[in-house]
Amino acid sequence: MALDTDAVRQIAHLARVRVPEADLEVLAGELSNILTWVEQLNDVATEDVPAMTSAVAVSLPMREDKVNEGDHEDAILANAPDRVRDFFAVPKVVD
Amino acid sequence: MSLIKGRTSDWEIVIGMEIHAQVTSAAKLFSGAATEFGAEPNTQVSLVDVAFPGMLPVINKRCIEQAVRTGLGLNAQINLHSVFDRKNYFYPDLPAGYQISQYKDPIVGEGMVTVDLDTGETRKIGIERLHLEQDAGKLIHDMDPKHTIVDLNRAGVALMEIVSKPDMRSADEAAIFLTKLRSILRYLGTCDGNMEQGSMRADVNVSVRKPGGELGTRCEIKNVNSIRFVKQAIEHEARRQIEIIEDGGDVDQETRLFDPVRGETRAMRSKEEAHDYRYFPDPDLLPLELEKDWVEKIKASLPELPDSKKARFISDYGLAESDAAIIVADREDADFFEAVAVGRKDPKLAANWVINELYGRLNKAGMARSETPVTAEKLSDLLALIESGDISGRIAKAVFDEMFDTGEAADSIVEEKGLKQINDIGAIETIVDQLIVDNPQQAAQVKEQPKVMGWFVGQVMKATQGQANPGVVNEVLKNKLVG
Structure with a gap:
């Protein structure tokens, strides 16, 4: 599978990664190579094999419906780039 | 069939809904932070909710039970195998940059809700699916001049997204469906249905077509938070679409917002940002496998x-x-x-x-x-x-x-x-006898004019301050006057 520069530009935008226009061509080539390499898996017959989600037989761990965390807004906000009182503050977004 | 009149023809509205219903639980879907409404900002936030590095989600068993209970209450198929996916997008109300949701394999499949229409008919509204997902945080735009401020108390609270089939044909039907759904959720105890507090909100898909014709292009009206607004939004949106089509134009498929103050819908500004969520199974969470017995146990406990x-x-x-x-x-x-x-x-x-x-x-x-x-x-x-x-x-x-x-x-x-009714025939007879003596003219009229009987009843009631047993009074009067 080959990616073109438009696809790479779009993926970069969705991931909020700034990619200079000049690098798109190179990245498209590299990403296409990776995809082509992974595509080798298509050669394996997997029609009758159920998807494997874990290498060991474990089931999804669950928690009880108990409140055991909270009231640490200062810790939560400690690394925030900006705050207004006990809120995170971000540039205005309106819709 | 309920149609609306346009300039050139009659039109049929086709409506489907996605309802976000907050799961009633003490803690959030994947963390131990509280879900209570109205707490101080950011006090009900765990390190998982704020997506600190290395934090892993652990699912709340009660929330799963609530989703299953709701599915059973909607006569729906319960999927014993379901999967949590990441829905990726960037917005300040979403710390992780993705919402944990269910995409291809939801916990609940197709179901059915029966509604009673005002006409006396009943109608079955199909349920397409129900899945569990995380709520986002709350953005406040008007408390600071330069910033949007963010409260993450709601981030990570469990939601059920309930998707209906496009089976509704009028604003009234949509309102009746939503009311019925809320009633069922409240009976089940799985969502409190408080639309004012945002614990239930609806995205409404509206399109119009010539009666029975091919489906038109639909618009999605996001986040409508009252049943009355759902009705208004549908009515306005259907009118708007009909006008466009009758003027020879095409309806654009887009996301719109309902403005309750002006009673109209308008396009969301971010519509040009084509949604590309790049769903994939969340590698932090194994598939959810339910035991049949457990589901049966829940079924047996339904009210x-x-x-x-x-x-x-x-x-x-x-x-x-x-x-x-x-x-x-x-x-x-x-x-x-x-x-x-x-x-x-x-x-x-x-x-x-x-x-x-x-x-x-x-x-x-x-x-x-x-x-x-x-x-x-x-x-x-x-x-x-x-x-x-x-x-x-x-x-x-x-x-x-x-x-x-x-x-x-x-x-x-x-x-x-002393309001006890007078049932004593003797006491009433005494009053009636006295009335006949005092009003011989009326007494003579009764046989020709039955309505004079009513006058006597009134007099007895007056004399007893309304306490005479009306049945006994009628009986006594009939005996004395008609014979």
Whole structure:
């Protein structure tokens, strides 16, 4: 599978990664190579094999419906780039 | 079929809904932070909710149970295998940059809700699916001049997204469906249905077409937070689309917002940002496998739901369909009615009293039904006095007013004020004899003019301050005057 520069530009935008226009061509080539390499898996017959989600037989761990965390807004906000009182503050977004 | 008239032809509206219903639980879907509404900002946030590095989600078993319970209440298929996916997008209300949701393999599949339309018809509205997902945080735009500020208390709270099939054909039907769905969720105890607090909100898909024709292009109206607004939004949006088409234009498929102040929908500004969520299975979470026995156990614990309760009230208590519908809409109301009706000879009378007298008085006083000063037991005692003939229905209303104001018991009010009905034939005969003596003309007229009888009844009631048993009065008058 080959990616073109438009696809790479779009993926970069969705991931909020700034990619200079000049690098798109190179990245498209590299990403296409990776995809082509992974595509080798298509050669394996997997029609009758159920998807494997874990290498060991474990089931999804669950928690009880108990409140055991909270009231640490200062810790939560400690690394925030900006705050207004006990809120995170971000540039205005309106819709 | 309900159609709306355009300039060139009739149009049919096609409506489907996605309802976000907050799961009733103490803690969030994947963390141990609290879900309570109205807490101080960012006090109910765990390190998982704020997506600190290395934090892993652990699913809340109660939330799964609630989703299954809801699925069963919607007569839906429960999927024993379901998968949590990441829905990727960047927005300040979403710390992780993705929402954990269910995409290809939801926990609940197709189901069905039966609604009663105003016309007396019933209609089945299909449920497409129900899946579990995380709520986002809350953005506040008007508290700081330069910033949008973010409260993450709601981030990570469990939501059920319930998707209907496009089976509704008018704004009224959509409102009735939403009301019914809310009623079912409240019966099940899986969502409190408080739309004002945002614990239930609807995305409404609207399109129009020539009756029975091919489906038109739909618009999605996001986040409508009251049933009244759902109706208004649909009505406005359908009109808007019809006008575009009749003017020879095409409806753009887009996401719109409803503005309750102006009563109209408008396009969202971010619409050009094509949604590309790049869903993939969340590698932090194994697939959710449910035990059949566990699902069966939940099924066995379901309460009686509004439809079966209504059917039972009609067959066991002989209620009229419309009365039963009013009473079962709310589980507390239904329980209240049963507490009044149990042991009463005439449950229909009980329904009348609950709906007309009690609800009427509560509405007038602007009180919630839970605030009633007349308890079910006290109302039942009042009705017992009517049934035993101790007081007439008319006196009972006066007693009820007193009970409503003071909260006192019916028998003590009747006792105190001497309101007991006069059933004594002898006493009534004495009054009637006196009336005949005093009004010979009227007495002579009765045979020709039966309505003069009514005048005598009125006179007896007047003489007894309304306490004479009307049945006995009629009997005595008939004997004395008609013979």
